[in-house]
Amino acid sequence: MTGTPAPVPGLPVPVRDVSVRVLKNIGGCGPYAYVVARFEPPDPRDGPPGPDGLELLNAVPERHLPTEFLPALRSGLVAGLDGVAATVLLTDGGFHEVDSSEPGFRLAGRCAGRAALIGAGxxxxxxxxxxxxxxxPGRPWLGPKRRAGRKVRGTGRPGAGGP
Known part of the structure; x- marks a missing residue:
């Protein structure tokens, strides 16, 4: 062991327009965070990525996305990307005066990072x-959601549209 860190693998293809809106209604209030981001492979001309493999660029005005939430968003992105290096450009965002918090933006970052990994294959x-x-764009459609305890059409129940 030489003590030099192993190179961080980079995102192979761009994944653009990843949009995350964390909105949980828990007894009238809950976490809220809104982020739109572009994920790009790291540019080799910029040298090796930092220790966490993430270059975060923010093009969102502070009135839409206060800088106080950026560290939490960054930590969520790093967790979501799971060691894959990327350049992330924030293109839109939003917060709520009462409901936005660091955990909400951390969750939004994690979801955005995972979406980028799925979008990149x-x-x-x-x-x-x-x-x-x-x-x-290109999000896989996984079929309609089934609700527990509900019968679906065509099950033979009178009035359900089935036989």
Whole structure:
């Protein structure tokens, strides 16, 4: 062991317009965070990525995304990207005076990072089911949701449209 860190693998392809809106209504209030980001492979001309492999660029005005939430968002992105290096450009964002918090933005960052890995083909498409607040171009459609305890049409129940 020489003590030099192993190179961080980079995102192989760009994943643009990843949108995350964390919105949980828990007794009238809950975490809220809104982020839109572009994920790009790291530029080799910029040298090796930092220790966490993330270059975060912010193009969102502070009135839409206060800088106080950026460290939490960054830590969520690092966790979501799971060691894959990327350049992330924040293109839109939003917060709520009362409901926004660091945990909400950390969750939004994690969801955005996971979506980028799915969009780049580094995670299987069925992983998209674990990202309920997240959209991106090319997101896999996993079929209609089934609700527990509800019968579906065509089950033979009178009036349900079936036989």
């Amino acid at each position: 580094l995670l299987p498409p069925h992983e998209a089911a674990s990202l309920p607040w997240t959209t991106w």
